Amino acid sequence: MKIKLLILAVVLRLLVSAFIFHPDIKTFNFQSQFLKRGVLNIYTYLETNKSNLSIKDEFVYFPLTYFTLGGYQAIVSPFLGNEFVTWLNNADSNAFTLDPNIFKYLIILKLPYLICDFAIAFLLLKYFDDKKLGKKAFTLWLFNPFTIYYIYAFGNVDIFPVAITLLSLILVKSNKLKLAALSLGIAAGFKLYPLLFVPFLLLKGKDIKEKFLLGFIPFLTFGLISLPFISQAFIKSTLISGLTTRIFNPGFDVGFGESIIVGLSLFAALFYAAWLIDKKLNVFKYWLAILLIIFSFSHFHIAWLLWIAPLAPFVVILSIKKSYLSYPLFYLAIIVTIIPLLYQDRSMSISLYRIYSIWFDLIPTPFTLIQKFFDPYNLQSILHSLFAGGAGVIVYRVFKSEKLIR
Amino acid sequence: MKKMIWLTIITVLFLVLIAPLVLSLALKIIPSNVQPSYDSNVRVSLYKDRELTQEFIANNNNLTSIGTSIRNPNLKNKKDVIFNLYENNILIRTSKLNGLNLEDGSFVRYDFPPIHDSLGKKYTFTISSPDAGAEETIELFIRDADSSSGIVEYMYLGEIKAGGIPMVQYYLPINKAEVLKSVLSNFSARFLFHRSQI
Numbered sequence: 001m002k003i004k005l006l007i008l009a010v011v012l013r014l015l016v017s018a019f020i021f022h023p024d025i026k027t028f029n030f031q032s033q034f035l036k037r038g039v040l041n042i043y044t045y046l047e048t049n050k051s052n053l054s055i056k057d058e059f060v061y062f063p064l065t066y067f068t069l070g071g072y073q074a075i076v077s078p079f080l081g082n083e084f085v086t087w088l089n090n091a092d093s094n095a096f097t098l099d100p101n102i103f104k105y106l107i108i109l110k111l112p113y114l115i116c117d118f119a120i121a122f123l124l125l126k127y128f129d130d131k132k133l134g135k136k137a138f139t140l141w142l143f144n145p146f147t148i149y150y151i152y153a154f155g156n157v158d159i160f161p162v163a164i165t166l167l168s169l170i171l172v173k174s175n176k177l178k179l180a181a182l183s184l185g186i187a188a189g190f191k192l193y194p195l196l197f198v199p200f201l202l203l204k205g206k207d208i209k210e211k212f213l214l215g216f217i218p219f220l221t222f223g224l225i226s227l228p229f230i231s232q233a234f235i236k237s238t239l240i241s242g243l244t245t246r247i248f249n250p251g252f253d254v255g256f257g258e259s260i261i262v263g264l265s266l267f268a269a270l271f272y273a274a275w276l277i278d279k280k281l282n283v284f285k286y287w288l289a290i291l292l293i294i295f296s297f298s299h300f301h302i303a304w305l306l307w308i309a310p311l312a313p314f315v316v317i318l319s320i321k322k323s324y325l326s327y328p329l330f331y332l333a334i335i336v337t338i339i340p341l342l343y344q345d346r347s348m349s350i351s352l353y354r355i356y357s358i359w360f361d362l363i364p365t366p367f368t369l370i371q372k373f374f375d376p377y378n379l380q381s382i383l384h385s386l387f388a389g390g391a392g393v394i395v396y397r398v399f400k401s402e403k404l405i406r
Numbered sequence: 407m408k409k410m411i412w413l414t415i416i417t418v419l420f421l422v423l424i425a426p427l428v429l430s431l432a433l434k435i436i437p438s439n440v441q442p443s444y445d446s447n448v449r450v451s452l453y454k455d456r457e458l459t460q461e462f463i464a465n466n467n468n469l470t471s472i473g474t475s476i477r478n479p480n481l482k483n484k485k486d487v488i489f490n491l492y493e494n495n496i497l498i499r500t501s502k503l504n505g506l507n508l509e510d511g512s513f514v515r516y517d518f519p520p521i522h523d524s525l526g527k528k529y530t531f532t533i534s535s536p537d538a539g540a541e542e543t544i545e546l547f548i549r550d551a552d553s554s555s556g557i558v559e560y561m562y563l564g565e566i567k568a569g570g571i572p573m574v575q576y577y578l579p580i581n582k583a584e585v586l587k588s589v590l591s592n593f594s595a596r597f598l599f600h601r602s603q604i
Contacts, residue, residue, distance in 0.1 A: 153421070356430075362433060
């Protein structure tokens with residue numbers, strides 16, 4: 001790719017970084033600042049000092065996110081300036097949004113995302129044996145509006161586990177299965193979702209011993225990362241998080257208080273299919289299917305969509321060879337991106353633009369606007385159902401394409 | 407691939423340039439001040455004949471709304487909460503909100519037809535909930551006098567004190583160009599502020 005295009009890719013990312021602001025990035029950087037003050041266990045620290053802190057939210061990520069963000073903040077603090085700490089500790093949303101330094105803060109705080117973002121592009125380039133395909137995947141990653149929006153508009157820390165999970169996929173392809181398992185465990189040290197892929201990785205093991213190791217290594221790694229922090233505060237903040245509660249959301253009632261959890265049932269079906277039917281197990285297909293199941297059958301956060309993004313170029317490559325797939329895939333991406341915009345949550349839509357003017361607080365959200373002539377929940381359900389149906393067909397096509405994706 | 411590159415450029419430009427312009431044009435009213443801070447422990451209760459009377463000076467012409475934060479403890483008040491605006495003791499505007507729509511601690515706005523020549527004039531308003539009983543009180547936060555938001559003095563239970571509710575005045579812009587100009591000048595003043603540059 002020409003250097004001009006690389007520069008363009010960086011400039012586009014910096015524009016979104018500086019001008020679109022989701023307050024979550026301030027919250028978890030507020031929490032991560034305590035690392036440079038010597039706080040190692042952020043979970044108990046926040047719980048113990050809640051009454052004295054200006055922002056009282058829990059730290060919902062796993063320890064590696066805290067250490068990565070906190071470590072980075074310590075390194076760049078000379079560039080952030082003396083007023084940065086005051087800004088972090090300011091809980092007045094009008095005051096911190098109107099601070100003229102906010103543009104500088106946002107660009108600096110989002111720089112690690114830029115590094116991970118480009119690392120993912122280069123991992124994709126490396127993944128494909130066919131250099132042409134590699135270049136296509138590289139370009140598709142850097143030039144698609146979806147990932148730029150998911151990463152930089154929302155200050156999405158999920159970029160760290162996403163990059164490591166992709167590395168794991170590359171290691172699987174190179175048949176370095178134990179290292180792939182280790183990568184999944186490390187990725188889970190940032191956020192829990194990569195552990196969902198472990199059951200499919202362990203099936204790649206040649207014998208019982210290897211299968212056991214492939215299943216054990218990620219959990220051991222994750223355990224070693226988490227163990228020093230195990231406490232009631234840690235469990236409350238992280239393990240009872242959105243993912244675990246939403247993914248196991250009951251589907252339909254079977255009577256006497258029991259219900260079938262749709263996402264979990266499909267997960268189990270995929271696992272059994274991989275175990276009992278699939279003779280040439282390709283983890284990529286299963287990982288993609290698992291993520292599509294999660295997004296199809298749970299109330300997802302827009303940040304989660306980044307999990308599937310590095311897998312999307314593979315599917316697009318498939319769609320380049322089977323060109324009839326590219327437009328359906330694009331429409332599905334639009335639908336799944338629109339759904340969170342319709343949530344009754346200002347920070348998903350209008351509030352992203354408060355940096356331009358806090359007067360935008362006077363503008364009704366898409367949810368409120370739609371409410372005037374249609375039930376917004378119903379519209380969300382319609383779009384979600386359309387996505388689920390389309391995603392099912394994409395999974396079917398991917399599973400049918402034996403030679404195109406290895 | 408070229409299509410995707412162009413699509414990405416257009417989307418990013420839409421996100422950072424066009425969307426804020428569209429949002430600016432969607433603004434129907436403009437606040438003339440940011441809500442001043444207040445101590446959430448300092449409050450007055452409104453029910454029956456207990457009302458709050460406050461004096462303020464309008465910051466702009468076309469005054470069309472007054473906003474403040476209201477408490478509706480346990481959402482018990484389901485009665486009308488009435489806002490009356492007076493000029494020289496003559497009632498000029500009335501606006502009502504129902505307690506059913508008042509979430510506890512929420513910021514609410516009393517909208518009324520614009521007063522075209524309001525700039526610099528002194529007005530008085532009352533907020534009351536005469537149909538509410540003692541167990542259905544509405545509470546208003548109170549702060550000190552504040553010139554930027556026009557807060558001068560208030561009267562409660564016959565006693566006059568400096569200060570009042572932490573209010574925001576809203577006015578109707580003359581046209582959309584005025585709104586756009588205000589948003590852009592405010593934004594560029596912050597963006598071009600010397601310390602905002604790396």
